[in-house]
Amino acid sequence: xxxxxxxxxxxxxxxxxxxxxxxxxxxxxxxxxxxxxxxxxxxxxxxxxxxxxxxxxxxxxxxxxxxxxxxxxxxxxxxxxxxxxxxxxxxxxxxxxxxxxxxxxxxxxxxxxxxxxxxxxxxxxxxxxxxxxxxxxxxxxxxxxxxxxxxxxxxxxxxxxxxxxxxxxxxxxxxxxxxxxxxxxxxxxxxxxxxxxxxxxxxxxxxxxxxxxxxxxxxxxxxxxxxxxxxxxxxxxxxxxxxxxxxxxxxxxxxxxxxxxxxxxxxxxxxxxxxxxxxxxxxxxxxx
Amino acid sequence: xxxxxxxxxxxxxxxxxxxxxxxxxxxxxxxxxxxxxxxxxxxxxxxxxxxxxxxxxxxxxxxxxxxxxxxxxxxxxxxxxxxxxxxxxxxxx
Numbered sequence: 001x002x003x004x005x006x007x008x009x010x011x012x013x014x015x016x017x018x019x020x021x022x023x024x025x026x027x028x029x030x031x032x033x034x035x036x037x038x039x040x041x042x043x044x045x046x047x048x049x050x051x052x053x054x055x056x057x058x059x060x061x062x063x064x065x066x067x068x069x070x071x072x073x074x075x076x077x078x079x080x081x082x083x084x085x086x087x088x089x090x091x092x093x094x095x096x097x098x099x100x101x102x103x104x105x106x107x108x109x110x111x112x113x114x115x116x117x118x119x120x121x122x123x124x125x126x127x128x129x130x131x132x133x134x135x136x137x138x139x140x141x142x143x144x145x146x147x148x149x150x151x152x153x154x155x156x157x158x159x160x161x162x163x164x165x166x167x168x169x170x171x172x173x174x175x176x177x178x179x180x181x182x183x184x185x186x187x188x189x190x191x192x193x194x195x196x197x198x199x200x201x202x203x204x205x206x207x208x209x210x211x212x213x214x215x216x217x218x219x220x221x222x223x224x225x226x227x228x229x230x231x232x233x234x235x236x237x238x239x240x241x242x243x244x245x246x247x248x249x250x251x252x253x254x255x256x257x258x259x260x261x262x263x264x265x266x267x268x269x270x271x272x273x274x275x276x277x278x279x280x281x282x283x284x285x286x287x288x
Numbered sequence: 289x290x291x292x293x294x295x296x297x298x299x300x301x302x303x304x305x306x307x308x309x310x311x312x313x314x315x316x317x318x319x320x321x322x323x324x325x326x327x328x329x330x331x332x333x334x335x336x337x338x339x340x341x342x343x344x345x346x347x348x349x350x351x352x353x354x355x356x357x358x359x360x361x362x363x364x365x366x367x368x369x370x371x372x373x374x375x376x377x378x379x380x381x
Contacts, residue, residue: 026294029304033295045295050356050363057357268349275346279333 028267034260041254052261062262064237065245066269072241073220076159080216081209083160084167088205089197091172102172105165116162117229120154144231148238151231155239158226163216170212174205214277221270242266307345314341329381340381344374 035052037045056062091101111119124132124144135142144154182200191199224243227233233240233248240248246266250259317337318324324336335343348370355366 029300030294032303033297033300036297036300037295039295043292043295045297047297053353053356057353265353268346268353272346272350275342283333 031260031263034256035264036257038257048257052257053265056258056261056265061237061245062242062265065240065242068239069221069223069241072155072159072223073217075156076163076220077213077216079156079160080164080167081213084164084212085171085205085209087164087168088171088175089201091168093176102169105168105172108162108165111162113162113225114229116158117226120158120161120226120230124154146235148235151235151239154230155223155227158230159220159223162226163219167209167212167216170208171205174208175201178204210281214281217277218270218274221273310341310345314338331381335381337378340378343381344370344377347373347377 034045036048036050038048038052039045087105091105092098108116123129124135124142126132126136132142141147142150142153144150178200182204183196186196186200222243223241224247227239227241228244228247231239233244237245242262243266246259246262249255249262314337324338326334326336328334351370351373352363352366355361355363355369
């Protein structure tokens, strides 16, 4: 008996399509339209062709911001993934402390991005902030508004504080799904703690860690609010990431053409990376 | 409905019309030959014809961006290169 094809089910997708069309496709079309034109406001546009793309691709400002974006993503992944796994390995598996631990770990995830920036601004102040006062008392010069290195430490610390919990919770979910039989077999074989981690826990966490890697990479690549609130992209342009620069050009300078061209290039980079990650993940699922 | 804020131009409208026509063509192809024709090509991943269109469009966008950034030659050459690239994707990927 052959399959019955009922294409009426496609109508179920219609509401989602309308939402996506209004929230993504129409704005995207507008951005494409802006990217080939110039405007001085008042809804008057002048044809500019591909000039804005050429200008963006030739500008050090764009490549600098893109480089900082990649550097930031690499740094936070190198910190958050191992740290999240380490925390997950040390979280309790039984008893009342499990719930307590999970709630505590989930708390940073509930805090909005701009609040994280404000919290760090306060705790790093040398007069009323605990961390700022402690660093200052130790005689360590730490000026995140004036020193690029300190600004980077602040932005990275904010992201690590905010999002390591996500990695830890995902890794923990992977760990608790491992049946006890694996650990019993390892004990019988006299496996060391490291061998258990290397040959049992890490392979079993592979899928969730890949998801964590994907989520953290994409999110960090789009970082905006924390550096905007804490450093404003400075000092100079040291923490000006693509999204921060984009807002400065589009809203601050009202250069809609260059901003639109930059948005499209930014979008293409994210689209390519998303596709690569999606392909790797689905391939991984098929092999699992 | 006033759409002047979208700042439409003929070239950009034509660009989107071509994309929509491609999607409609793919839908018609799928209707005529359901299943998406999955296969494993040179990338060693299983792709359907929809995947191959996506890879073609994304690659073409990068070809055009690279062309703008690296040369001063006409963009028509980039379009020609993109068509060759899309043909190769549909043939070998």
